[in-house]
Amino acid sequence: MSDTTVSSGILGRTRGLLRRALRDVVEGASSLTSRSGLNVKPDLPDDDLARLQQQIDASLSGRGGEASARTNAADLGHCYLELNDTGRLRFLTLLTDEYGIEPSHLNDAMDAVRAATEDPKSYALALSKLRDDLSSPRMKLLRQFNGLEYGVKFLVDMRSDLRSLLRDHPELAPLDAELKYLLSGWFDAGFLELRRITWGAPADLLEKLIEYEAVHEIQSWTDLKNRLESDRRFYAFFHPSMHNEPLIFVEVALVKGIADNVQTLLDETQPIANAEDADTAIFYSISNAQPGLSGVSFGDFLIKKVVDHLSHELPNLKTFATLSPIPGFRRWLDRRMADGAELLNHEQEDALAAVAGELPDDTDALPHLLDQPDWHQDEDIAGALNPVLMHLAAGYLLYQRRESTGTALDSVAHFHLSNGARVERINWLADTAARGMQQSAGMMVNYLYDKAKIETNHEAYVTGSEIPASSGVRNLL
DSSP states (O other), rough: OOHHHHHHHHHHHHHHHHHHHHHHHHHHHHHHHSSOOOOOOOHHHOOHHHHHHHHHHHHHHHHTTHEEEEEEHHHHHHHTTTOOHHHHHHHHHHHHHHSOOOOHHHHHHHHHHHTTTOOOOHHHHHHHHHHHHHHHHHHHHHHHHGGGGTTTHHHHHHHHHHHHHHTTTTGGGGHHHHHHHHHHTOOGGGGGGEEOOTTTSSSHHHHHHHHHSSOOOOOOHHHHHHSSSSEEEEEEEEETTSSOSSSEEEEEEEEEEEOOOOHHHHHHSSSSOOOOGOEEEEEEEEEEOOOGGTTTHHHHHHHHHHHHHHHOOOTTEEEEEEEEEOTHHHHHHHHHHHOOOOOOHHHHHHHHHHOOSSOOOOOOOHHHHTTTTTGGGGGHHHHHHHHHHHHHHHHOOOOOOTTTSSSSSSSHHHHHHTTOOOEEEEEETTTOOOOHHHTTTOOOEEHHHHOOTTHHHHHHHHHHOOOOBHHHTTOOO
């Protein structure tokens, strides 16, 4: 199975559904009125941009009521989907530049609030006007999509496009911030549905799982089926306005004891175990499926819901832990080595030099050994690197912090620590796939979710940046 084929097929069908849904709204309105759809060239040249702006103004004017506003929004959405990259950038730039908050209106509204403090009725009216002025015209426009079939999905995908442009076009940040604010309200955890996915799910949903898996690539339909067997669980959050579109999903293995190797965990030749014999639930993959919802947090709620669900379904489960990557470790280590940092003591340096052999001038043993292809398959090299890398990984997880927040530098560590887990164990050569070797020298970490300590750990980390860890991990330091 070609990943490219699956990816392009899913994206094509999703875009096609959006186009048809929005086009149907426009054509339905056209059959009742004399209006016609907004047809523009893919790169949105100046004359088309001017017509687009007229359409946006008409949509914001309120003429024709809610039905007309929804039709205008559908027309704008269909127009956006027909644009190429250049056209979409021009579309988003127009929204950013021309439909933000008007400072003079805001200043007038604030002056009115200050002037009305003596009269409760006038004060309430002034506050209401201020609230209206704090909502930009583009926010009012974007809210109109909420009433359209696939309208919410359209906005999620549009924000995905927007975020891909931010690095080169930081001037789009105000639009991104407002879209994030809007989507955060619509995707509050209380609106989400937790659903277990099985092999009997619709084929298009199963295809999306293959496409959206972000941690351990799903290699084939057989691989996917193995992850959906009776000794596994696959849970996802869904939103009522996004048809069969997972927002985030977690993959769970039901095993005995805390797992220490992901290749063993995903081995399709292993016999299917009896879930009722398992004493441990291992969360081995968590994937955010919608890039447009970046920064909209519901992952913590997912973990807690799944733990509660599994505890009721399988009371034999006593331990809940992850088998997680350390995605930032090699990037951090490579940067430190390039800077000439003294990472090792003399004993560690001598041990590595003994297996490295004769080295080129100005070359240290650690980067030299890590640059060897398949070093992990050489017993002598792997044996020498084991205590060194395990020591460095423990220090990275427990002590390396973001300067701005004091939180864990590693993104996966930060996620689980924020949710109340502790660093339980670092596993040597737990993921020898190409990505695992490249990101973390093959190491993985177990984060333990002790239900009795989740809240305490969460508070200690969030309020004091304390990172709880087992004695086994601390002994590696």
